[in-house]
Amino acid sequence: MVPVLELDNLRVQLGRREILKGLSCRLGVSEGGGRAIGLLGPNGAGKSTLIQTKLGFHAPLSGTAKLFGFDCHRQPKEVRARLGYMPENDSFISNMTAVAFLRMMGELSGMPRGAALEKAHETLFHVGLGEARYRQLGTYSLGMKQMAKLAQAIIHGPELVILDEPTNGLDPAARLRMLTLIHEIKATHKMNVLLCSHLLHDVEETCDEVLILKDGQIVHHANLEEERRSNRRFVELELGGVTTGFAAALGTLGAAGVDEGEGRWRVVLPADIEIGALWRLAAERHLQVRKLTYRRDTLEEIFLKAVGHIRATPGDATKPPPLPPAMPEEVTHGRL
């Protein structure tokens, strides 16, 4: 089965700096399309460079990047014919109407004139710009421009849609609309999606798997579908008192916890254990519960662990690595 994206020891150097340092992975291995891959990482991790390399904008120093089995550097036209790209920054032609802009982009992607015009109208209605489709793009608000960028990325029905920070600058309603559209692109129209975002919640809601980069290297590749199936719940506790033996006590409940220091604990609860059990356990051991934060999302946990901001996920089989002596306090405590 041909994966959507395949990297083989990919190294990219811009100027004298090596940005991507030997990336290797296979993403989006599934039948029938409709796979969403999240690309995460702190600023400067190499996410944009990876996207631009996939678009054929940068030549690799060594290794290969393939999309649908086509080499991004040697076969750029085959690759680009199969994808749609929504850049992060403003990218449009200000003195064109949205319909003319989309029609031109459709034709540049290889659609015949008539089909491009028809799809331009259709796509603009789909993204909610139907009433504004004869307005010049330069007069659009930021949210409308984001939608227009999405529209130009999907007008030609590509096999892969690359979305670079699609919810940037959107108000909550527009953000929800954008996420709904991304979900539809994936689930209804069976296009693969590569979503690059700083917002973990957006990736969590839309993606099936996630690739986390740090300093130009892959630090984690997670299957979010499996994580969701495990239905784990995460609790952050801040306890007062002597917590010796608290980890063992959590084990009796079927939960697992990691001591983050200074009374801070990260606990994973299985699906059948109520939060009340934690309160009872703390009361039995005469511990003061100063803070209890409960959340269901797992991606934040995965991300923070991958980029080294927390030591380990409670209950993981792997032994947590020792903290480096010079690590700042806020990092030790798992805060960004």
Next chain:
Amino acid sequence: MAVYKRGYQRYEGPRTGTWDRLMVLPRFSWGQLMSQRLVIAVLIGAAFWPLLCGIFIYIANHIELLAGFGQGFQKFLAVDGSFFKTFMIVQSTFAIGLAAMTGPGLIAPDLTNNALPLYFSRPMSRWEYVLARMIVLAGMLSAITWIPGLLIFGMQVGMAGSDWFSKYWNLGLAVFLGFAMLVILASLVALASSAWVKWRVVAGALVLGFFFVLAGAAQMMNSIFRDSAGSLLNPLYLLGRLWAAMMGIDSPDESEPGLWACASALIGFCALMIVVLERKLRPVEVVK
């Protein structure tokens, strides 16, 4: 069914070929340019000189209409290399003006609006983009250069007959090739200026400056150094020399640069413009 009722469906129909895709940008650009009144005015203005030349050819070939005029006047009416060179010089000023007016609007807005990633994320290379933009200019400039040039040449051939053609067939070729040189140079200069400064007005001024300010600078150099090597910096001089040579009317002074030097200088200018385009037209700016 109305579009707004139909909903979005993924396009899975046929795809067009490379040439069709290449012509998309020229089609849209021509549409935009032809909606500008100033461009239309220049195109109409550029048609007057060929029209006058056509009338001249008609009169020259119906000399009986001017039987009362003297021998000197009849000699003035000769349609030869000098006639076509004069035609080309006048018409080339319109071409340069049109290139300065339309060229900067082709690339500068794409750079200002960061539209290049959108083009280059589609099956289109950087050089195809440049070629597409050159086709826009070449099409516009052709309409006022070699096309009317060949029309009046054909008119002269039709009126003067095969004797004239067998003697002056090279003029037709010279008109075509000479104007082709001008069109390529003017297009490259206009596109490079547009890519370099991004600001349309300044880019237009740069195009005019390239042709006319350089001519003045070259003249100044020649005067200061009492030499004619400075003429190699004058694109209009270079074009004029090559046109004259192709028409068989080139008679330079001994001190003037040779034809090969002129051709090399012209190629150098084109190469310089290509380097500017290569450096400026990138989908993403890499901060090294």
